[in-house]
Amino acid sequence: xxxxxxxxxxxxxxxxxxxxxxxxxxxxxxxxxxxxxxxxxxxxxxxxxxxxxxxxxxxxxxxxxxxxxxxxxxxxxxxxxxxxxxxxxxxxxxxxxxxxxxxxxxxxxxxxxxxxxxxxxxxxxxxxxxxxxxxxxxxxxxxxxxxxxxxxxxxxxxxxxxxxxxxxxxxxxxxxxxxxxxxxxxxxxxxxxxxxxxxxxxxxxxxxxxxxxxxxxxxxxxxxxxxxxxxxxxxxxxxxxxxxxxxxxxxxxxxxxxxxxxxxxxxxxxxxxxxxxxxxxxx
Amino acid sequence: xxxxxxxxxxxxxxxxxxxxxxxxxxxxxxxxxxxxxxxxxxxxxxxxxxxxxxxxxxxxxxxxxxxxxxxxxxxxxxxxxxxxxxxxxxxxxxxxxxxxxxxxxxxxxxxxxxxxxxxxxxxxxxxxxxxxxxxxxxxxxxxxxxxxxxxxxxxxxxxxxxxxxxxxxxxxxxxxxxxxxxxxxxxxxxxxxxxxxxxxxxxxxxxxxxxxxxxxxxxxxxxxxxxxxxxxxxxxxxxxxxxxxxxxxxxxxxxxxxxxxxxxxxxxxxxxxxxxxxxxxxxxxxxxxxxxxxxxxxxxxxxxxxxxxxxxxxxxxxxxxxxxxxxxxxxxxxxxxxxxxxxxxxxxxxxxxxxxxxxxxxxxxxxxxxxxxxxxxxxxxxxxxxxxxxxxxxxxxxxxxxxxxxxxxxxxxxxxxxxxxxx
Numbered sequence: 001x002x003x004x005x006x007x008x009x010x011x012x013x014x015x016x017x018x019x020x021x022x023x024x025x026x027x028x029x030x031x032x033x034x035x036x037x038x039x040x041x042x043x044x045x046x047x048x049x050x051x052x053x054x055x056x057x058x059x060x061x062x063x064x065x066x067x068x069x070x071x072x073x074x075x076x077x078x079x080x081x082x083x084x085x086x087x088x089x090x091x092x093x094x095x096x097x098x099x100x101x102x103x104x105x106x107x108x109x110x111x112x113x114x115x116x117x118x119x120x121x122x123x124x125x126x127x128x129x130x131x132x133x134x135x136x137x138x139x140x141x142x143x144x145x146x147x148x149x150x151x152x153x154x155x156x157x158x159x160x161x162x163x164x165x166x167x168x169x170x171x172x173x174x175x176x177x178x179x180x181x182x183x184x185x186x187x188x189x190x191x192x193x194x195x196x197x198x199x200x201x202x203x204x205x206x207x208x209x210x211x212x213x214x215x216x217x218x219x220x221x222x223x224x225x226x227x228x229x230x231x232x233x234x235x236x237x238x239x240x241x242x243x244x245x246x247x248x249x250x251x252x253x254x255x256x257x258x259x260x261x262x263x264x265x266x267x268x269x270x271x272x273x274x275x276x277x278x279x280x281x282x283x
Numbered sequence: 284x285x286x287x288x289x290x291x292x293x294x295x296x297x298x299x300x301x302x303x304x305x306x307x308x309x310x311x312x313x314x315x316x317x318x319x320x321x322x323x324x325x326x327x328x329x330x331x332x333x334x335x336x337x338x339x340x341x342x343x344x345x346x347x348x349x350x351x352x353x354x355x356x357x358x359x360x361x362x363x364x365x366x367x368x369x370x371x372x373x374x375x376x377x378x379x380x381x382x383x384x385x386x387x388x389x390x391x392x393x394x395x396x397x398x399x400x401x402x403x404x405x406x407x408x409x410x411x412x413x414x415x416x417x418x419x420x421x422x423x424x425x426x427x428x429x430x431x432x433x434x435x436x437x438x439x440x441x442x443x444x445x446x447x448x449x450x451x452x453x454x455x456x457x458x459x460x461x462x463x464x465x466x467x468x469x470x471x472x473x474x475x476x477x478x479x480x481x482x483x484x485x486x487x488x489x490x491x492x493x494x495x496x497x498x499x500x501x502x503x504x505x506x507x508x509x510x511x512x513x514x515x516x517x518x519x520x521x522x523x524x525x526x527x528x529x530x531x532x533x534x535x536x537x538x539x540x541x542x543x544x545x546x547x548x549x550x551x552x553x554x555x556x557x558x559x560x561x562x563x564x565x566x567x568x569x570x571x572x573x574x575x576x577x578x579x580x581x582x583x584x585x586x587x588x589x590x591x592x593x594x595x596x597x598x599x600x601x602x603x604x605x606x607x608x609x610x611x612x613x614x615x616x617x618x619x620x621x622x623x624x625x626x627x628x629x630x631x632x633x634x635x636x637x638x639x640x641x642x643x644x645x646x647x648x649x650x651x652x653x654x655x656x657x658x659x660x661x662x663x664x665x666x667x668x669x670x671x672x673x674x675x676x677x678x679x680x681x682x683x684x685x686x687x688x689x690x691x692x693x694x695x696x697x698x699x700x701x702x703x704x705x706x
Binding site (some may be wrong): 011014018022025029033035039046048088096097100103104109110117119122125126127132135138155159163213224238241247250257264 | 312328
């Protein structure tokens with residue numbers, strides 16, 4: 001990307017124009033997220049900067065929206081619901097998804113493309129259609145407005161991510177390792193737990209993070225299947241934006257951004273670790 | 284030779300060929316057993332419910348359930364004759380109607396037929412109220428005249444012909460409505476008049492917005508992917524965070540960020556007023572309209588374009604462009620003739636992905652779309668939870684789903700779902 005020494009004036013101009021364009025696009029990507037952080041400390045109930053904030057007057061800033069969030073029992077209940085639903089749907093989707101990925105990665109697997117297509121379908125079907133279908137089905141089996149209903153629905157939506165991530169980990173899997181273990185007299189179950197499991201663990205964990213965030217961030221299905229007792233954080237934000245716009249939403253958003261930064265770094269670390277374990281050098 | 288192959292046997296004395304086949308079968312069976320639980324789970328909790336919902340788009344058993352004898356009697360009547368149905372059909376309707384009125388189900392059928400022609404809901408409610416009190420012993424006129432005396436509409440051929448048309452087990456009427464079509468009393472299909480047609484415009488708007496969003500993500504995503512693919516690994520990894528952070532941030536967080544930025548009293552308008560570009564009274568309305576949807580969705584879907592483009596550009600050997608340059612191509616020609624053609628697969632993959640995601644979007648248009656920024660999904664949600672016209676919701680859903688599936692197949696042909704990567 002660096003400009004060569006012999007570049008002509010025209011090339012130089014284009015090079016700097018291009019870099020400026022890129023900076024502007026990066027700004028478009030990141031500014032909306034960064035702008036939330038200071039706004040969530042606004043002392044006034046506005047969604048914009050007050051003159052006090054711009055002159056860095058400490059009076060213009062406050063943590064009142066964070067206090068509002070931590071003192072509001074509805075928000076606390078939403079946090080609890082989000083965590084319960086996300087944890088259980090992650091457990092279901094990771095166990096089912098990892099088993100399926102192990103099966104799908106066998107060379108001998110019949111009708112692989114068709115079955116893979118069916119297993120991935122929850123990721124492809126527009127959410128509103130999934131939500132509508134599940135709404136009528138769960139009404140019929142009396143699971144509307146229950147935690148179990150929402151957990152099962154989220155598990156179905158999250159499994160494709162687990163299948164994809166774990167299958168990708170297994171594609172780079174060196175099968176001669178298991179053969180070598182068998183050759184040295186290890187039983188299949190011993191080989192599985194001593195060789196396969198440690199190698200695919202990073203993949204499974206990042207699949208689990210994808211599943212967790214899918215459920216944690218999901219709002220359409222929860223709106224259709226849940227009752228007030230299943231109110232999650234995204235649901236509370238959705239109705240908060242629609243009804244009474246309060247900067248508490250921005251405080252919640254800031255907390256969620258912090259949370260996603262942690263997730264992002266965890267996934268990245270796991271990916272590098274996985275590549276190192278499998279002997280693929282990062283490029 | 285034949286005797287040689289026979290000689291190959293395992294320790295148990297079984298021929299090697301049979302033994303290998305057996306082991307292969309066992310492996311296949313084990314692999315299938317591993318996949319089976321998830322397969323069944325998806326089938327029961329996902330695919331079956333969707334299929335079941337889509338059936339509602341053609342299902343019409345309500346008429347047969349509520350008017351069982353009328354439906355049988357009506358089958359003999361030809362609405363094209365222009366004659367009112369016979370007395371026995373009116374009698375059948377009176378009997379069915381009395382049962383339904385007592386079971387309080389008659390208004391449900393009225394509501395169903397009201398989707399076809401307004402006025403039916405009140406007609407059935409009124410008729411139901413009268414039929415509940417009706418005693419055939421005390422009747423002095425014919426069944427036909429009795430019904431006509433309840434409401435004059437029963438004396439019209441159109442009323443009978445609509446029930447006749449919608450008396451089958453299945454109906455095409457929801458799909459006709461979804462395409463702004465209607466059936467006239469002769470049963471011919473025709474376009475609705477301009478002011479009552481909504482859905483064709485809605486489909487056009489959804490497709491147009493999705494195309495525009497896809498185009499904008501290509502326009503913005505291409506330079507970024509190019510920069511990331513050609514920079515040194517260390518810098519590019521660092522800049523990648525700027526792409527991945529929005530990708531991992533909650534959809535609602537990003538949507539509320541855009542509300543804070545775009546609204547009338549928001550950051551952008553405040554800044555423009557402070558600088559003096561626009562006056563305080565002429566603040567731009569960038570939200571609760573299609574502009575809001577467009578900006579917010581482009582932002583939300585941009586990472587889905589950058590990531591596949593980046594992974595394709597990463598595989599392009601930089602010596603191709605150097606070779607073109609060394610043979611005298613200008614920078615632009617080398618890009619146009621050598622680099623760009625190599626990235627078309629990435630544009631296709633990212634483009635289809637963004638398009639698929641955007642035509643099914645619900646949350647963001649619902650929050651920032653206002654009236655002219657709403658999409659098909661928002662109407663499906665409206666018909667399910669507000670108007671309760673589930674048949675129409677199912678028909679609209681089926682059309683949306685088939686659009687997505689066609690694109691999905693295209694994506695599979697182009698990229699292969701096995702090669703889908705995340706993060």
